[in-house]
Amino acid sequence: MNIEDKTVLITGANRGIGKAYAEAFLEGGAKKIYLGVRDPKTVEEFAAQAPEKLIPIKLDVTNEAEIKAAAEKADDVEILINNAGILHMDTSMDSVADNARKEFEVNFIGPLLMTQAFAPVLKKNGGGVLITVSSIAGHVTFPGFASYCASKYAAQSLILSHRLDLKEQGTHVIGVYPGPIETDMTNGVHMDKFSPSLVTQATIEAIKSGDEEVFPDPTSQELYATFRKDPKMVETAMAEMLREAKEAA
Numbered sequence: 001m002n003i004e005d006k007t008v009l010i011t012g013a014n015r016g017i018g019k020a021y022a023e024a025f026l027e028g029g030a031k032k033i034y035l036g037v038r039d040p041k042t043v044e045e046f047a048a049q050a051p052e053k054l055i056p057i058k059l060d061v062t063n064e065a066e067i068k069a070a071a072e073k074a075d076d077v078e079i080l081i082n083n084a085g086i087l088h089m090d091t092s093m094d095s096v097a098d099n100a101r102k103e104f105e106v107n108f109i110g111p112l113l114m115t116q117a118f119a120p121v122l123k124k125n126g127g128g129v130l131i132t133v134s135s136i137a138g139h140v141t142f143p144g145f146a147s148y149c150a151s152k153y154a155a156q157s158l159i160l161s162h163r164l165d166l167k168e169q170g171t172h173v174i175g176v177y178p179g180p181i182e183t184d185m186t187n188g189v190h191m192d193k194f195s196p197s198l199v200t201q202a203t204i205e206a207i208k209s210g211d212e213e214v215f216p217d218p219t220s221q222e223l224y225a226t227f228r229k230d231p232k233m234v235e236t237a238m239a240e241m242l243r244e245a246k247e248a249a
């Protein structure tokens with residue numbers, strides 16, 4: 001599928017990777033881009049750049065009433081991007097249950113509810129494309145990200161279920177697995193970080209080519225290749241990363 005003249009909805013579209021998706025689809029000639037945001041005021045200025053194409057839509061991915069209303073309003077969507085996400089940095093020893101619950105609510109239940117609401121819309125519009133932004137942390141467990149990784153492993157399983165359950169209606173299901181990307185989310189993360197544009201461009205390539213998995217940056221590509229070859233090797237590298245971090249602290 002090409003993105004030209006297509007209608008897309010992006011959750012968490014006001015900043016970070018979500019906003020970069022909106023900009024990339026606008027540049028790529030999409031017909032309409034629904035900006036799913038908790039607070040529409042946060043995209044007023046951005047939407048004014050192309051008011052006929054950029055349509056703000058109030059959407060907290062944990063709010064079932066807002067999701068239902070969004071699916072009724074945006075019934076022309078052909079590409080859904082489950083992008084909204086949150087991160088709490090913790091170890092499995094200091095993980096606060098309330099933070100972990102919130103991560104599961106946004107990173108797992110959010111895409112679950114959004115996809116249930118929008119699957120009939122995608123079907124009506126020819127099958128379409130479902131994109132879920134997981135993380136390399138959905139394959140590999142990083143030190144200091146215990147509950148976030150768990151929520152992204154859950155999201156990974158959901159992506160595989162979506163691929164099974166939406167095959168018959170012809171929906172192309174894409175999982176996106178970035179490494180460290182330069183956004184607000186990684187403010188306190190001390191690793192080499194990459195531009196959100198790597199994520200958006202690799203995703204658009206996958207929409208066009210029919211690929212189902214997107215590892216957009218060198219860190220996610222290298223880690224996933226090592227993980228495929230020898231999962232224990234990644235575990236050892238993560239233990240070393242933790243040891244070095246403790247020594248440096």
Ligand SMILES: NC(=O)c1ccc[n+]([C@@H]2O[C@H](COP(=O)([O-])OP(=O)(O)OC[C@H]3O[C@@H](n4cnc5c(N)ncnc54)[C@H](OP(=O)(O)O)[C@@H]3O)[C@@H](O)[C@H]2O)c1
Pocket residue numbers: 011012013014015016017018037038039059060061062083084085086106133134135136177178179180181182183184185186
């Ligand atoms: N940055 C990275 O290194 C990285 C790496 C791998 C994967 N990812 C994933 O990429 C996605 C985007 O992350 P990002 O780096 O762009 O993060 P970000 O800059 O922190 O932006 C997060 C976005 O999610 C929205 N959001 C949070 N809770 C929401 C909710 N309940 N309902 C609707 N929207 C909600 C935020 O909206 P508000 O402005 O209203 O808070 C914001 O638009 C996430 O799924 C993240 O896990 C990021």
